[in-house]
Amino acid sequence: MKKPALLLTVLILAALALPVISPAAQAQDDTLTVLCTPQEDWCVAMTQAFQEETGIETSYVRMSSGESLARIRATQSDPEFSVWWGGPADAFIAASAEGLLEPYEPELASVLPAEAVGEDHAWHGVYIGALGFCSNVEVLDELGVEAPTSWEDLLDPAFEGNIAMAHPATSGTAFTAFWSVVTLKADELEAAEEGTGYDEDGAPTEAAIDAAFEYFSQLHQNILQYTRSGSAPGQMAGNSEIAVAIIFSHDCVKLQEEGFAELLVGTFPEEGTGYEIGGMALIANAPEPDAAKQWIEWALTPEAQAIAQTVNSLQLPTNPDTPVSELSVNLSEVNLVDYNFPAAGENRTEIVERFDMEIAPQPTE
Amino acid sequence: MKVQRLSQIAPSIRLTRNRHIAEFWRIFQDPLLFVGLVLVVLFVGITIIAPIVAMVQESRTEQGQELFENYLGSPVYRTIIQNTMEMGLLVAAAGTALGFLLAYVQVKVDVPFKRLMHIIALVPVIAPPFAVATATLLLFGRNGMISRGIFGVRYDIYGLDGLTLVLTLSYFTVAYMNLRGMMMALDPALDEAATNLGASRWRIFRSVTVPMLIPGIAGSFLLLFVEAIADLGNPLVMGGNYEVLSTRIYVSIVGLYNTTAAAVLSVILLVPSLLVFVVQRYWISRTSVVSVTGKPSGTPHMHRHPLIRWPLFAVAMFVTLFVIMIYGTIFAGSFTKILNVNNELTLEHFDFVINGYGSEAMKDTTQLSIIATPIAGVLGMLIAFLVARKKFLGRNALDFATMLGIAVPGTILGIGYLLVFNEPSEITLPLIGTVTVLPKLTGGRALLGGAAAIVLVYIVRSVPAALRSGVAALSQIDPSLEEASISLGEDNFGTFRRVTLPLIRPAFLSGLIYAFARSMTTISAIIFLTTPRTKIMTQQILNEVENGRYGNAFAYCVILILIVLVAIGILAVAVGTSSGAEKTMEGGA
Numbered sequence A: 001m002k003k004p005a006l007l008l009t010v011l012i013l014a015a016l017a018l019p020v021i022s023p024a025a026q027a028q029d030d031t032l033t034v035l036c037t038p039q040e041d042w043c044v045a046m047t048q049a050f051q052e053e054t055g056i057e058t059s060y061v062r063m064s065s066g067e068s069l070a071r072i073r074a075t076q077s078d079p080e081f082s083v084w085w086g087g088p089a090d091a092f093i094a095a096s097a098e099g100l101l102e103p104y105e106p107e108l109a110s111v112l113p114a115e116a117v118g119e120d121h122a123w124h125g126v127y128i129g130a131l132g133f134c135s136n137v138e139v140l141d142e143l144g145v146e147a148p149t150s151w152e153d154l155l156d157p158a159f160e161g162n163i164a165m166a167h168p169a170t171s172g173t174a175f176t177a178f179w180s181v182v183t184l185k186a187d188e189l190e191a192a193e194e195g196t197g198y199d200e201d202g203a204p205t206e207a208a209i210d211a212a213f214e215y216f217s218q219l220h221q222n223i224l225q226y227t228r229s230g231s232a233p234g235q236m237a238g239n240s241e242i243a244v245a246i247i248f249s250h251d252c253v254k255l256q257e258e259g260f261a262e263l264l265v266g267t268f269p270e271e272g273t274g275y276e277i278g279g280m281a282l283i284a285n286a287p288e289p290d291a292a293k294q295w296i297e298w299a300l301t302p303e304a305q306a307i308a309q310t311v312n313s314l315q316l317p318t319n320p321d322t323p324v325s326e327l328s329v330n331l332s333e334v335n336l337v338d339y340n341f342p343a344a345g346e347n348r349t350e351i352v353e354r355f356d357m358e359i360a361p362q363p364t365e
Numbered sequence B: 001m002k003v004q005r006l007s008q009i010a011p012s013i014r015l016t017r018n019r020h021i022a023e024f025w026r027i028f029q030d031p032l033l034f035v036g037l038v039l040v041v042l043f044v045g046i047t048i049i050a051p052i053v054a055m056v057q058e059s060r061t062e063q064g065q066e067l068f069e070n071y072l073g074s075p076v077y078r079t080i081i082q083n084t085m086e087m088g089l090l091v092a093a094a095g096t097a098l099g100f101l102l103a104y105v106q107v108k109v110d111v112p113f114k115r116l117m118h119i120i121a122l123v124p125v126i127a128p129p130f131a132v133a134t135a136t137l138l139l140f141g142r143n144g145m146i147s148r149g150i151f152g153v154r155y156d157i158y159g160l161d162g163l164t165l166v167l168t169l170s171y172f173t174v175a176y177m178n179l180r181g182m183m184m185a186l187d188p189a190l191d192e193a194a195t196n197l198g199a200s201r202w203r204i205f206r207s208v209t210v211p212m213l214i215p216g217i218a219g220s221f222l223l224l225f226v227e228a229i230a231d232l233g234n235p236l237v238m239g240g241n242y243e244v245l246s247t248r249i250y251v252s253i254v255g256l257y258n259t260t261a262a263a264v265l266s267v268i269l270l271v272p273s274l275l276v277f278v279v280q281r282y283w284i285s286r287t288s289v290v291s292v293t294g295k296p297s298g299t300p301h302m303h304r305h306p307l308i309r310w311p312l313f314a315v316a317m318f319v320t321l322f323v324i325m326i327y328g329t330i331f332a333g334s335f336t337k338i339l340n341v342n343n344e345l346t347l348e349h350f351d352f353v354i355n356g357y358g359s360e361a362m363k364d365t366t367q368l369s370i371i372a373t374p375i376a377g378v379l380g381m382l383i384a385f386l387v388a389r390k391k392f393l394g395r396n397a398l399d400f401a402t403m404l405g406i407a408v409p410g411t412i413l414g415i416g417y418l419l420v421f422n423e424p425s426e427i428t429l430p431l432i433g434t435v436t437v438l439p440k441l442t443g444g445r446a447l448l449g450g451a452a453a454i455v456l457v458y459i460v461r462s463v464p465a466a467l468r469s470g471v472a473a474l475s476q477i478d479p480s481l482e483e484a485s486i487s488l489g490e491d492n493f494g495t496f497r498r499v500t501l502p503l504i505r506p507a508f509l510s511g512l513i514y515a516f517a518r519s520m521t522t523i524s525a526i527i528f529l530t531t532p533r534t535k536i537m538t539q540q541i542l543n544e545v546e547n548g549r550y551g552n553a554f555a556y557c558v559i560l561i562l563i564v565l566v567a568i569g570i571l572a573v574a575v576g577t578s579s580g581a582e583k584t585m586e587g588g589a
Helices: A002-017 A040-054 A065-074 A089-097 A107-111 A137-143 A172-192 A206-222 A232-238 A249-260 A289-299 A302-310 A341-358 B002-029 B031-059 B062-073 B075-108 B114-126 B131-140 B160-185 B188-196 B201-230 B233-238 B245-254 B259-287 B306-335 B348-357 B359-389 B395-407 B410-421 B447-475 B480-487 B492-503 B505-521 B537-546 B550-575 B580-587
Strands: A031-036 A057-062 A083-088 A124-136 A163-166 A223-227 A244-248 A264-267 A275-283 B336-338 B342-345 B425-429 B433-438
Touching: A031 A040, A031 A065, A031 A289, A040 A057, A040 A083, A040 A289, A040 A302, A065 A083, A065 A089, A065 A172, A065 B245, A083 A089, A083 A124, A083 A172, A083 A289, A089 A172, A089 A275, A089 A341, A124 A137, A124 A172, A124 A232, A124 A249, A124 A302, A163 A172, A163 A232, A172 A206, A172 A244, A172 A275, A172 A341, A206 A223, A206 A341, A223 A232, A232 A244, A232 A249, A232 A264, A244 A249, A249 A264, A249 B336, A275 A289, A289 A302, B002 B031, B031 B062, B031 B259, B031 B359, B031 B395, B031 B410, B031 B447, B031 B492, B062 B075, B062 B259, B075 B114, B075 B160, B075 B201, B075 B245, B075 B259, B075 B306, B114 B160, B114 B306, B114 B505, B114 B550, B131 B160, B131 B233, B131 B306, B131 B537, B131 B550, B160 B201, B160 B233, B160 B306, B188 B201, B201 B245, B201 B259, B233 B245, B233 B537, B245 B259, B245 B410, B259 B395, B259 B410, B306 B336, B306 B348, B306 B550, B336 B550, B348 B359, B348 B550, B359 B395, B359 B447, B359 B492, B359 B505, B359 B537, B359 B550, B395 B447, B410 B447, B447 B505, B480 B492, B492 B505, B505 B537, B505 B550, B537 B550
Parallel strands: A031 A057, A031 A083, A163 A223, A163 A244
Antiparallel strands: A083 A275, A124 A244, A124 A264, A124 A275, B336 B342, B425 B433
16 A cells, blocks of 8 residues: 555656756747737737738737836846837837837838837837817716816816826826826926926926926816726716716727717817827847737738728828728817927836826825 | 642643654655645745745835835825725625624524525625626716616715725625524524523624624624725726725836835735734634534524514615626626617627637636646645644644735735746756756746746635635544544555545535636736736736726626636536535635
8 A cells, every 4th residue: 555655756756856847938930929009909900910911820918008118128038029019109219218129110111201200210100199088978967067178177176086097107198198288388388488398409398297297186186097098088988987088089989989979079178189109119029020020011001000990990090091081080170289209208207107106196185 | 839830831841842743753754745745835835935025025125115114104105005994994894794694694584585695695706806896886886877877866986985885795705604604503502591591582692692703703804804905906996086005006016017116015015914814813713602512403593573584684685686786787788788878789798708809818717727726626635634634843834824825915926926936946056057946937938928827826815715624624524534544554645535535525625616716706916927828817807897898898707607607517516515516615715
């Protein structure tokens, strides 16, 4: 009876002594892992189309852009993703400054508008969208207010607990909102006294950033909660949980198209609003660099950019040959701020940390 | 006299110590037992202790110390800490009261529909996170189908009140199972004696029943407190501007990837959790007043007085129907386009989950849970056997360390894993050179795409329950049975396999069921560990809920519940039980 026990013991010990087999670091490019920042269904459609087109087995993980940046930073020695697709360029600029991206110039870079090409081809724009307000008409009625048409309107105490936006640390949408206000404050300061709003390089000054913090700490009183993902507040407005969502206007249109047409109305702040250029980049030390480059080439083609409309993602395509939906925002009708992307990218980390420390955890009265 | 007494004590101490060493020696002599012990200790050391230690160390760095001062000095963070505690206490009180009520009605009151009430009270164990919160939002939120649809109120459920409601509904089962077990063990002879002495029903309740249950009540209260302050999913969904520590920890990782800040906040959260755990373990368990020597004699005396019976029935039934309504909403929501906005029937959510987005996660999560379940079950029984049957130095420490796997909030374990397993552990040996002891388990290019780390977390979170039910089962089995087997020439392993294990089979089964359900539904501990190659259902449910796509989330929940139910069925058949699935669920608490 002792024998089997002894044998088993030996076996277990032998198993323990075996060197642990480390997984082969496979870098064959028959697979591609995409870090995808836009909405889930668009990510699904894009990766499926790419897989069909190239035969490369493509998977993705959706993360908001702040999250993505944090994740790429945390895994930079051993990146999990090869290509990062979508989300405001500010985060791409911040990542590029930290050496997290690898420049790559796709063939179609030449057809893109100038602002959609990152410095040294570190990133390229795949879509453009404008920030706006998405309001629930029923809730507005109940609160006895009109749909907001300015940033000041949002501070109306009537909106208490009835506005939502994402947390700038996790969401590029929310950071775009923040930087839009920074720009507006810089304009205000500059109008009052030259040199106080912008520094000599044309970047908004510390004073403008402080003024924006002042604005958001007032707005905080009206915020119900800060979501993780930028588009989430739109759904909350659709479900009548809040009156106003601060989101990209195309996300509002998407909701209208998907069943909330009578409930939601989109407006833009008249002082001026920010916009995003959705970025795309090769991640430094990417495990599947060739497949990633193939993706980058492909994602700029009109065919790939036209996929957006099939899932009601109505951002403006950056490739001028892509047909534009009539539901997409007409940028010439919207008052856009002069959004300084490099400065936004540079200040991003500091601002979101400060926001998380000073504003997000504050109790509201 | 005193001198004499002291001199009597001293040798007895020496004697017990000698006995411990002798026992230890005996284990050493039995290679299998020895290897088992070494394996268990290694496992607990690497997967539970090391991550917690790493996290505490991270918080003690210079930068961490500074953050500590910042946080504890800032009125904002003091409010957050206060919020966390307030929420914990409220949930603990409400959940214990609810559990007590349902248990009392179940055991002591003669009412109809007991079986239904019992099953409904157990449902939360297999419910995925967020399900309750999301359904509650749809029913009682600002545009709730009930709050607004029926009462016409735009009720603001975000914040403390909503959180208390959903957390209570999510965790009262713990209190219910605890207290129901204790009430059934109460000897009705005590009630009879009190009645014979002329005590009224109320007096019996007040001076016999409740005092006997104090340890159970206190224990449930503390368990619920820990569960509530550790919960992440519910505050994320309906916290509103009511910030708690767990959501702050979450933002510091996903938004800023500031492990130091997360570690510091985690330590602040860890202190009350551990304190409560220690109190529960050493104080409450010692003040137990329930006699364990005798099984209850006779059947409990049931309340039949209509004035007691019907009000209690009404309340219990109300709770039951409430829970049914919550789960009904989940079910209905999974089949409608946008519940409460567009109630058209559809299968598109299931299509989205099953055929596209969720298919991989369903496969991965189920697979990983299937791997973790038997390991957790066997490990739990093994540790239970060692702890309950063998005497060796560090026996209590082993039990305690294993229990930490569940006593520690899940987010904390997750951060600990990030800190410990993000780099491969290597040791340099003479002659051989550098040897990888443990490969990288988290982050990019982790072993098996991070799946290994997730399985470990699943095991760590499930073993404690298996351990407890194993210990409970073993304590009811006379060791002489095993001794007889040894005397008859069977070795330790054979005895464990052929005598002990069959006897504790129900406990083993409940350990397995619990492990599977827990693994499938866990979120806070694995949320930082998923990688592109490993997709986990609960995390995808969180995505859907956070983005307000409730239909998809509900479809997901329905599928998850089905998987768990099917697994319970298969396990019950495979392991076999004479006591029925219901009894095994009880042990699973």
